[in-house]
Amino acid sequence: MKARYLTYFSYIGTKFRSSEKIWLKNGKNYPDPESIQGLMEIGLLKLRPLNYPNLTLSSRTDGGVHALNSSAHFDLERYGTNVYDPEYISNELNKFFYKIETSIYVKKCLRVSDEFSARFNAVSRTYLYRLAVLKPNIVLPESSIIASYLPIEEWKRCHFIRVPGFDIEKFKEGAKYLVGYHDFTTFMKFNKLTTHKQNRRFLQSFDVKPGRPLITSYSCTQDSVFDYWDIEIKGRSFVHNQIRRMVGTLISVAIGKIPPEEIKVMLQVPSKHSWHTFIQNCPPDGLYLCNVEYNPEDLVYQKENIVQQPNTESDSDEK
Template sequence: MNRFLLNISYIGTNFRTNIVSGIQKTFNKADEARVDTKTIQGCIELGLRALHPINEIQTVLSSRTDAGVHALHSTLHVDLQRRNSEPFDPTTITCVLNSLLHKNGLPIRVLSTQQVPENFHCRYNALGRTYLYRFAVAKGSNRCANPLKNHNFYAFLPVEEIDRCFFLQNSNFDIERLRSGTRMFLGLHNFRTFMNVSRQHSPTRDHPRYTLRVIDEINVKPGKSVAIGANAEKSESLYHYWDIEFKAKSFLYKQVRRMVGALLALATGRIDERSIYEMLTIPSKNSWDNRVLLSPPYGLYLCRVHYNEKDLELPKNTNKNELSTAASEQTLGS
């Protein structure tokens, strides 16, 4: 049995990526040709069946993203065993999966595949994760008393940005106040207030230490439109684009989206700094300020899962020449 780490990216708009409940997928012969398009994990596992391993395919995900959240780089690991006991060629795994995903019109791509030690775990070995939230604020939001008449926000929205960026308008939006507010989240805090309520009731999650998290960095930077051609020029003239980058070892369910919601509420004057302070210092679902709106998932991107490169290295006694020779001689499904 050999373990492989898959580096993947995807657009999460049409996927329900909530796999926290550990859904077990079973297929009969009539289902073998059917592609499960409900979850990204299901699509990957069905694609791996094309390699015809002799073991049951069970992937393990490093990060659990909400429905609609995108990933520029996420990871999963899987154990695969060939009939001849030789390891699969990682490049073959990448190419087979991408071919099938493309053929079925699925917005998932395998960036790379590598063989890793058998005791490597893509989730527990992760040193940290980086998330990015994209949003855009309409320029000149205070030019018109009636926001439904002759307003940039309603006049133009680049089609390339639909479900890729959160657009908003507010004449009081203050990016410097948002930037200042990010400092309140840095360091060690109990983020129970910022965890989705439905995830707060379990023996593990009820433990006081479960909701402790350390936020290493929060960076606010000017962003740019992903539109092209004439749309790009018009987008830049009508909107200010911003990126908020969060770095931490791990995050609670919907924590990033709730933090973004609080920061946007602060920047638009719906709440003040004291409200954020109380949500952080009085960790409870009852401390959530209802003036804060949960930011939509389509503006959020998982940018990177960080690992120590040494954890990815195969044992020194592995004969790399033999592995290379075996990989070059293998045939698909042999």
């Protein structure tokens, strides 16, 4: 019997090429240990299902981007009327990830209807971008590099910048123009595959609030030379590189390279020609997928007189 499952999971994306596999011409049923999707499929194969467990991600992230709570669905098939227990799947996957020392953690797994899609049933996605700016009263030697002042806990976890005259209020002012329904073509990464795609999206919120460093009991005794900011962005979907390009644009606003009103122009004239080439696309280090939300009724599975059987030791080669 085949059953569909939804899983919620977290990962640190620093060492991964991307969350999504590279699609090959000869099909998609192949292992890809350099991606989140591929590695999770390898873990599911340890359960010895009858089918290849193709994983459908709710959200695709670039290499270096992290996730606090992402999601995906997959189908598993067994002989007879038996189906895999969701808690058993979670435990076996986490055993596998622990064994190979990789930074993926399955939070939970649940059975859903066969028509459910982790991607298309999502009603919203929330992202966080962590930004740290050198405090205006701190004067560092010109010859010094900013990495010399970073807490080691923050390695590849936050975007640190050293820019003169950073004004967070201008940053917030520019962000107001981004909220709402717009064509975000100007803020997408251009390539031949996405040139003709529809790029109108609804941005539900764009909140900027003080953040804090990831610290240990030792580090907290040290004086921080950075102001931390948490940039929380919520919408149903986003175009490729949209968040990192929006944050990069707002940094240019904050240091006076462009006025806040220029954001409105970039939205009203959606084109790659409206993008200012001096704007730096922010690195993936500071970006986190925080949550994927669904309507609760979509997560309810109707059992339809199917009896779940306990799993046997033959389900996994790790027992």
